[in-house]
Amino acid sequence: ADGEIIPARIIHRVDFDHAGRPRPSRTLVLDMRQPDAASEESDPLRLARFINNAPIGIATASADGRITMLNAALAQITTEARLGGSIAAIVPPADREKLMTVFNSVIRGERDQAQTDVNIASGSETRAQITIAATRTGKGDEQELSATLYIIDTTLHQALMQQLEQGQKMQAVGKLVSGIAHDFNNMLTAILGYSDMLLQKHRPEDPSFAQIMDIKHNANRAADMVRKLLAFSRKQTLQPGVLSLTDLLSDMVSMLRRIMGEKVRLHLEHGRDLWPVMADASQIDRVIMNLCVNARDAMPRGGEVTIRTRNIPASEAGTVAADVMPEADYVLIEVADTGEGIPPEVLDKIYDPFFTTKGVGKGTGLGLSTVYGVIKQTGGFIFCDSTPGEGTAFSIYLPRHIETEAEKAERIEKARPEPETREDLTGEGRILLAEDEDAVRAFAVHALETRGYTVIPASSGELAVDTMEEMLEKGENVDLVVSDVVMPGMDGPTMMKELRAMGVTAPVVFMSGHAEDAFAESLEEGTEFT
Ligand SMILES: Nc1ncnc2c1ncn2[C@@H]1O[C@H](COP(=O)(O)OP(=O)(O)O)[C@@H](O)[C@H]1O
Numbered sequence: 151a152d153g154e155i156i157p158a159r160i161i162h163r164v165d166f167d168h169a170g171r172p173r174p175s176r177t178l179v180l181d182m183r184q185p186d187a188a189s190e191e192s193d194p195l196r197l198a199r200f201i202n203n204a205p206i207g208i209a210t211a212s213a214d215g216r217i218t219m220l221n222a223a224l225a226q227i228t229t230e231a232r233l234g235g236s237i238a239a240i241v242p243p244a245d246r247e248k249l250m251t252v253f254n255s256v257i258r259g260e261r262d263q264a265q266t267d268v269n270i271a272s273g274s275e276t277r278a279q280i281t282i283a284a285t286r287t288g289k290g291d292e293q294e295l296s297a298t299l300y301i302i303d304t305t306l307h308q309a310l311m312q313q314l315e316q317g318q319k320m321q322a323v324g325k326l327v328s329g330i331a332h333d334f335n336n337m338l339t340a341i342l343g344y345s346d347m348l349l350q351k352h353r354p355e356d357p358s359f360a361q362i363m364d365i366k367h368n369a370n371r372a373a374d375m376v377r378k379l380l381a382f383s384r385k386q387t388l389q390p391g392v393l394s395l396t397d398l399l400s401d402m403v404s405m406l407r408r409i410m411g412e413k414v415r416l417h418l419e420h421g422r423d424l425w426p427v428m429a430d431a432s433q434i435d436r437v438i439m440n441l442c443v444n445a446r447d448a449m450p451r452g453g454e455v456t457i458r459t460r461n462i463p464a465s466e467a468g469t470v471a472a473d474v475m476p477e478a479d480y481v482l483i484e485v486a487d488t489g490e491g492i493p494p495e496v497l498d499k500i501y502d503p504f505f506t507t508k509g510v511g512k513g514t515g516l517g518l519s520t521v522y523g524v525i526k527q528t529g530g531f532i533f534c535d536s537t538p539g540e541g542t543a544f545s546i547y548l549p550r551h552i553e554t555e556a557e558k559a560e561r562i563e564k565a566r567p568e569p570e571t572r573e574d575l576t577g578e579g580r581i582l583l584a585e586d587e588d589a590v591r592a593f594a595v596h597a598l599e600t601r602g603y604t605v606i607p608a609s610s611g612e613l614a615v616d617t618m619e620e621m622l623e624k625g626e627n628v629d630l631v632v633s634d635v636v637m638p639g640m641d642g643p644t645m646m647k648e649l650r651a652m653g654v655t656a657p658v659v660f661m662s663g664h665a666e667d668a669f670a671e672s673l674e675e676g677t678e679f680t
């Protein structure tokens with residue numbers, strides 16, 4: 151205070167509670183000018199204070215496993231630790247043998263120190279790492295072995311690690327899947343296209359007709375599977391719009407009731423004044439449907455499914471999964487059933503593509519992976535809470551969308567039905583077709599020509615530009631451009647820009663097996679996407 155500089159020791163401590171929130175911190179400033187002042191207390195007393203103030207649980211135990219001392223932090227981790235009680239009481243019955251084996255090995259002198267990960271007997275689910283260290287007291291032959299236990303609460307740490315691993319796994323599988331799905335899509339387009347062509351050449355009473363139908367049917371199933379895989383790897387093209395989940399669910403409910411059958415009762419509980427979200431309506435439809443079908447499958451003898459929606463303000467969202475979900479406003483959709491539940495050892499696999507516990511021909515294992523992909527691509531979060539024998543609840547958090555004035559106006563405009571005034575122009579006109587895959591191009595040419603269009607094919611973006619240049623010189627033009635998005639060399643959107651620069655005003659239809667995220671940005675405004 152008088153400007154004099156004095157030596158000092160500053161001790162600053164911050165504790166955290168179970169949810170990782172800091173408790174009030176405490177700072178001690180020790181005046182070190184008089185070294186005697188700090189050592190006025192007796193040494194054991196000081197030691198006891200240090201131990202009691204330590205941020206981790208500490209206990210000492212006699213050779214027979216009785217607690218001879220414990221600190222405040224341990225009392226906070228579990229109320230089961232008592233002076234004179236057994237250290238086994240710290241952990242639930244299932245983990246007792248594990249703890250005592252480690253403890254005994256230290257007490258017998260086999261190891262100086264040992265570590266074990268266990269659950270902690272307490273009201274909430276707590277994991278801890280316990281380090282047991284041998285302590286020798288007394289001198290010479292009188293030496294007695296006891297042990298000190300350091301108990302560190304690792305609940306938060308482990309939950310984080312698990313989420314991290316799960317996230318990484320999903321990303322790796324997603325990458326693998328999207329590569330395969332894209333190639334498959336091209337092949338299937340050709341198979342489906344040629345089956346259509348063959349069907350036109352055969353009469354229905356022809357024996358080949360049924361066989362070709364069969365090819366087409368199976369190719370369609372494969373295409374459907376590919377679509378789901380693309381959804382999982384978050385590579386599908388979403389068409390997000392401002393959505394009211396209240397309207398969306400109300401529109402779905404009768405269809406859902408039909409799917410659920412007679413034995414399952416469906417309840418719908420709408421949240422009041424639900425905030426809008428920005429999402430692809432048809433995809434959210436699919437998400438809800440997949441969850442409901444799973445719920446039905448989990449209740450072969452019937453039961454109840456409840457779909458609930460609710461606004462979750464940022465303050466509440468922060469407590470849901472503090473480490474994975476940022477604190478923001480969300481809209482929650484919960485789908486809960488009273489079915490058989492999901493065993494804990496299965497829980498971290500349910501979103502994997504092709505993971506199913508249902509019999510052959512019954513489950514594809516693609517339902518939840520689709521759900522996961524759609525929710526992630528929409529910027530949301532999904533959590534599953536399940537108790538075997540009691541039921542399962544999936545909670546989906548979608549970010550709240552703040553509607554701009556323009557969007558509001560557009561939504562109201564869209565709600566008005568548009569009068570059908572368009573002329574049917576099917577089968578008239580010239581189409582410039584750019585597609586690098588020979589099979590896809592051949593099929594597209596055929597399909598368009600059989601409907602009466604004149605098709606000018608090009609096997610690359612560059613060739614399409616050249617062809618167009620020649621045509622323009624001759625005073626010819628096209629009525630429509632159909633183009634693949636991804637082509638080696640010049641891609642679809644770039645080609646389109648060149649054509650626009652040359653004065654081509656015809657509308658464009660892009661087609662693609664997969665649309666990279668970047669694609670949406672390179673599109674010109676008002677482009678249709680197929
Ligand atoms: N509501 C639920 N109740 C119980 N188990 C479920 C529920 N939803 C999903 N599961 C489990 O997750 C697995 C994967 O689900 P999903 O990806 O939809 O594939 P599928 O339904 O084809 O098996 C199911 O086989 C089932 O074991």
Ligand SMILES: [Mg+2]
Pocket residue numbers: 440443444515516517518
């Ligand atoms: Mg399913």
